[in-house]
Amino acid sequence: MKKGFIFDLDGVITDTAKYHYVAWKQLADELGISIDLKFNEQLKGISRIDSLERILEYGGKSKQYSTAEKEALAEKKNTEYVQLLQDLTPADLLPGVEAFLQAAAAKNVPCGIASASKNGPFILEKLGIKEQFSVIVDPSLLKKGKPDPEIFLRAAKDLGIEPSEAVGFEDAPAGIVAIKAAGMYAVGVQTEEVLEGADQVVSRLDELSVDELLAK
Ligand code: B16
Ligand code: MG
Numbered sequence: 146m147k148k149g150f151i152f153d154l155d156g157v158i159t160d161t162a163k164y165h166y167v168a169w170k171q172l173a174d175e176l177g178i179s180i181d182l183k184f185n186e187q188l189k190g191i192s193r194i195d196s197l198e199r200i201l202e203y204g205g206k207s208k209q210y211s212t213a214e215k216e217a218l219a220e221k222k223n224t225e226y227v228q229l230l231q232d233l234t235p236a237d238l239l240p241g242v243e244a245f246l247q248a249a250a251a252k253n254v255p256c257g258i259a260s261a262s263k264n265g266p267f268i269l270e271k272l273g274i275k276e277q278f279s280v281i282v283d284p285s286l287l288k289k290g291k292p293d294p295e296i297f298l299r300a301a302k303d304l305g306i307e308p309s310e311a312v313g314f315e316d317a318p319a320g321i322v323a324i325k326a327a328g329m330y331a332v333g334v335q336t337e338e339v340l341e342g343a344d345q346v347v348s349r350l351d352e353l354s355v356d357e358l359l360a361k
Contacts (some may be wrong), residue, residue: 146310146311146361147311147359148255148311149254149306149310150270150314150358151256151301151304151312151314152259152313153190153317153320154258155275155316156190156266157239157261157315158236158238158239159242160237161230162188163212165226166188166189168222168226169188170199171198173204180203180346182299184203185236185258187199190316191291191319193263196219223264226264230264230268234267234273235273238274239349239350242274243350246357250315252355255279255280255305257278257281257282257298257304258278258280259297259300259313260281260282261290261314262284263285265270269281280300282299282303286317287299291322292320293323293326294323294354297324297327297329298327301327308328312358313327313329313332314332314350321333321341321342325342330345332344332358335348344361
């Protein structure tokens with residue numbers, strides 16, 4: 146029996162990947178590195194600094210920058226990204242999210258967020274759903290990013306449930322690996338990626354029945 150739901154943010158609740166892409170592409174262009182949407186797929190669920198590292202490696206420029214310079218570049222990207230987030234509204238919730246969260250709330254299912262994004266609380270505020278989550282894990286307190294299970298284990302702990310009592314929702318392959326490594330039931334929210342390893346895959350959250358998930 147399941148008792149709580151733990152959601153990834155980008156790709157499950159809202160599509161911020163397109164804004165990450167615009168901001169990363171702008172920075173990459175300035176650095177003389179050409180990235181495209183296909184490359185962007187592998188940045189999903191990956192932390193800000195690790196994303197920058199992947200871009201620099203892709204462009205063969207990883208060794209050209211010091212740690213401090215890399216931090217400054219990541220900060221520059223984030224400034225642009227946060228600018229793009231200013232216009233987010235509840236209309237930017239992915240289809241089916243609002244209905245599913247309402248169904249979960251009607252059954253008093255505690256919900257948490259396990260997002261690699263340090264902008265998570267701000268994004269949830271903009272989407273008008275922050276109050277629906279009793280737990281939002283702060284990714285800056287974690288030692289390891291997805292695919293390590295740490296963020297999902299922390300969310301379960303903070304929700305006061307066992308990992309085996311949690312259902313995790315993810316759109317990224319690294320996130321599905323993290324949920325399964327945490328010993329949870331994994332729902333994959335499918336985009337273009339093939340989500341191998343998920344217990345169940347849907348294209349939108351309102352395809353799911355809260356009662357059926359709780360009975361897993
Ligand atoms: P930030 P998720 C992830 O969100 C994004 O998928 C990933 O592209 C991004 O680099 C990461 O958050 C960090 O975001 O720069 O805002 O801290 O999918 O884990 O909700
Ligand atoms: Mg995601």
